[in-house]
Amino acid sequence: MSLAGLQAPPYDGGTLASVLPAVAASLGSTRYAGEHPFDLHDARRAVVVLVDGLGYELLRQRSGHAPFLRSHLPAARRIECGFPTTTATSMGSFGTGLPPGAHGLVGYEVLVPGEDRLLNELSWENGPDPFRWQPSRTVFEEVQAEGIDVTRVGPGYFDGSGLTNAALRGGRFSAGRELDARVEATLCAVRATPRALVYLYWGDLDKIGHTFGCASWEWGNELESIDRALGVLAERVPSDTAVYVTADHGMVDAPHALRIDLAHDPELVAGVRHVGGEPRSLQLYCEDGAAADVLETWEQRMGTRAWVASRDEVIEAGWFGAVRPEVLPRIGDVLALMRDNFAVVHSGRTRPEILALRGLHGSVTADERAIPFVRISPRNA
Template sequence: MPLPSPPGYADGSLADVLPSVAASLGVPGRPGGDGPFAMPPARRGVVVLVDGLGARQLSRRYGHAPFLRAHRERTRTVPAGFPSTTATSMGTFGTGLTPGQHGMLGYEVLVPDEDRVFNELSWEGGPDPERWQPRPTWFERAEAEGVDVARIGPGFFDGSGLTQAALRGGRFLAADLLAARVDAALRAVRSGPRTLVYLYWGEVDKLGHVHGPESLEWTAELEAVDRELARLAAGLPDDASLTMTADHGMLACPHDGRVDVADEPALRAGVRHLGGEPRVTHVYCEPGAAGDVADAWREVLGDRAHVVGRDEAVRAGLFGRVAPEHLARVGDVVAVAGGDFTIVDSRRMRPQLLALLGMHGALTAEELEVPVLHVPARVVA
């Protein structure tokens, strides 16, 4: 089954959002000048990332989001990057680089020198985050140029492996409820004459995973997010811009439409480690076994997934240009689910993960496309 088209990174993607906001604040170093997002100058900027708020899901629920609907004409749809998953997208967002360049290539990936797989989201037992992802973030770049940078999220994010790898720089402000985070953002944006504030909210993603995207629970959370975004926009100083984006979308994946590796001996033969996630599996093979493994996976999965070798995945541009030091993090074989199909492994996946309905990671528009809304400052700096 041939691969679908890779994300169109060159035409503007999640990688361009934070660099463009930083450039509007006068932070130099953005390759290609203004790039695909030419944002007017501002003295201050607030960037909100709503985890799991895909562009396709939002467009079908604009009736529940009057603030976002009112700014629909200012909203672009761009690819998050591949895989369309939080750990990878946070690397893309924070560094302004495509996945192959920052090297955070999935939910679970191989540490090649240690021959083990670790979870890039939890970072439990993971490598030193600043060695794993050493490229500077745009928060660090902004701070180095005299911008007061504040990042707002749950307290356990402060100093976590994922945060240190993808989002380091500036100061961290802990707040739990969304209203408290908006209050913190409104204080932080006024804390200096030149500020960059980042606010993260994850409940849309959580509810989509458990109940499905666009479920009643998901929709109620979208309504709450929309109200707080409206309050945030109304409370900003005149010289501050507001940007809202997301890290991926989502689609419902019924449990009866999946394959469990634990039940398929052919999918285990020659396999040393499995990584990735249910929509994109990195298959790390025993030496010399990659060809046979790819054939076996194609035979079992048929037209439900795109199964390619590492070289083909890299040549196709799925991850953007892949830095040589990151090649071994890509599976020897990569299986990209189509439709609403998933690949699970009940031998190693937690029951909570196996129970989820909403999934993401692959190349469908439902998963890949995210919104980028930019509301310029009312007073140009």
């Protein structure tokens, strides 16, 4: 089943890639002047919180666990994170303000051209130079150069990591382990200077969703904790400070009974040299001359369980936005994007703890691609 009938993300009309440029414009950045897809209030200081895995539909469905965020939902925007709906790609879009084809972080696991191996763009283990892999200046670098003080708040191991250097470099880094500690670090940073942009990342909601499922009580409990912390943050920032909350993707629960295991399916792996992407959004790198046969086989076998398309079809339809020439070979020859709650795994190449995960993302369903953009205007506005 091709991608016919699906609309690619509106990269020119306000997606996750538009968030930081719009916030920068509201702070008076001349580099991003005119970036107003969200009609933000002007502010002297801003805090942008990214909650990993907080999809718009999940927030709406589980809003009983989030009274603070629920009170701001009427004015919130339902935007898209981009494609694929995976953290590494979304962080590239968020940090650079560019679509995936331009920043080049085009999936969870992608081919390293010329090296016949996959790169995990999240862990960046044995990865290439992140500054060359993603050479564009980030929004943080641009606004820091304009005199807007930038602080990034997250877990200590993010500082200097491959993904951080590729997508989120610029300004200073402040580490905090627990959410309350990160809120305090954010408050210290935003109070320290009259013109500031502070970015706060929290990833435990995504971890819990992967482990227990996004319909679990554990997910709801974590959302309650996040909601309380956000309420404290919004109350304690200076009165000239805007607070924004967004996410990198949503999530669906994918029961194990609805999964295909490529380790036991020789027909589906015939002609496939590398299986990249992730279980909800596979990128298949084919042996020379095998791409057409792989495409036909996957279309027939997957049927209504997935949208299957060639790299050229996906690019032409605009799912990656404009694609730089050097990024083209990083994208699979054939892409298989799961519908409903289906997934495709490979038990021969995947650790058991990863196979055990229940909540997944990466594909193009509304539950995965829709994210919130919650705006909490300065109190003095």
